[in-house]
Amino acid sequence: MQASKISAGMLIVGAVLQFMSPAFADQLADIRSRGEVTCGVYSNVEPFSYPNAQTRQLEGMDVDLCNAVAKQLGVKAKLEPLAVEARIPQLKLGRVDLVVANLAYTKTRATQIAFSDSYYSTKEVLVVKKADAGKKLTDFAGQKISAADGSTSAQSIPLSIKDGQAVTFHDTSSAFLALEQDKVKGFVTNQMTARKIAKQVEGTDGAVAIAAEPMLIEPIAVGLRQNEPAMLAAVNKALASMEQSGEMSAIFNKWLGPKTPYGLTRTDKVTPINQLKFTPVS
The missing domain is CATH 3.40.190.10 (Periplasmic binding protein-like II)
Known part of the structure; x- marks a missing residue:
């Protein structure tokens, strides 16, 4: 009787393992x-x-x-x-x-x-208003800086700017808009996006510059x-x-x-x- 129970149990375990195996393929x-x-x-x-x-x-x-x-x-x-x-x-x-x-x-x-x-x-870089083009990262200590939520751009802010206050938005466009509207002193994004944005607003009242020092590589x-x-x-x-x-x-x-x-x-x-x-x- 006991042997029968053990045998039946082994069969059940085997069947379960066989059933589960595709999940671990x-x-x-x-x-x-x-x-x-x-x-x-x-x-x-x-x-x-x-x-x-x-x-x-x-x-x-x-x-x-x-x-x-x-x-x-x-x-x-x-x-x-x-x-x-x-x-x-x-x-x-x-x-x-x-x-x-x-x-x-x-x-x-x-x-x-x-x-x-x-x-x-x-590179993660800091985008700033044209008037702040010559400033160093240390000049933005304690300032509000925007970035896209969940990005390494946002993570770089407290690492690269002393007491930097990361203000995050759902997407890159919204984070840049915060800079345009003077809600933040800078905006962090990757160097490709930063260059494109800088070219798009070049020669306008909203012209921006990219800080010389990178935030991160x-x-x-x-x-x-x-x-x-x-x-x-x-x-x-x-x-x-x-x-x-x-x-x-x-x-x-x-x-x-x-x-x-x-x-x-x-x-x-x-x-x-x-x-x-x-x-x-x-």
Whole structure:
């Protein structure tokens, strides 16, 4: 009787484990099985991912990167538009497979998700009114500074400006509007967005300048779920292949290069984050 109970119990456990096994399947194998990888991208942040004015389809640097990585994995890309602050939660919840949304490495994020090798580094910079163009970061001590909510731009404020008061907004446009309306003394964003904004308002009463000292230097990478070594290795292999073929530089130049409004020159190569010299934010 006892043996029968044990045998029945083992059968039940075996059946449960068999039923549960698909939930613990290797992510890369699952993606290749369904032939599609879901990329979390920005919903409306130029030049990374934003709707085309005519087609309303998402386009941008991160869209191209997602499509290129998907091609390297041998699957199609499915784009999932996300707000800035939703990037990490949606990845952790499994609603997206990857986050390709100008995602900067931070110590806190690294405890929650995995990061691919970095494919370029960016700067967080302080945008100020033209009258404050010659000031140093120390001159803004104790001042209100705006940034997008959930961004490393916001995190950089107390790190780079003594007693700096971070005032956050849902998106970059709203954060810049606060500077225009003199609600804050400065606005922090990445250098690409800062350059574009400065050009757009150049020669107007609302002209702005970019402070000479950067707030932060940040490596940008693809965000992945933790404990998925095969997926991480595959994405890093894809990035390395894109670097070697020149595709990575071509995508960068198309959206951020010298002939774009951002006028940047790509000097970084695809590199493991632990081999980079930088001070990560919390």
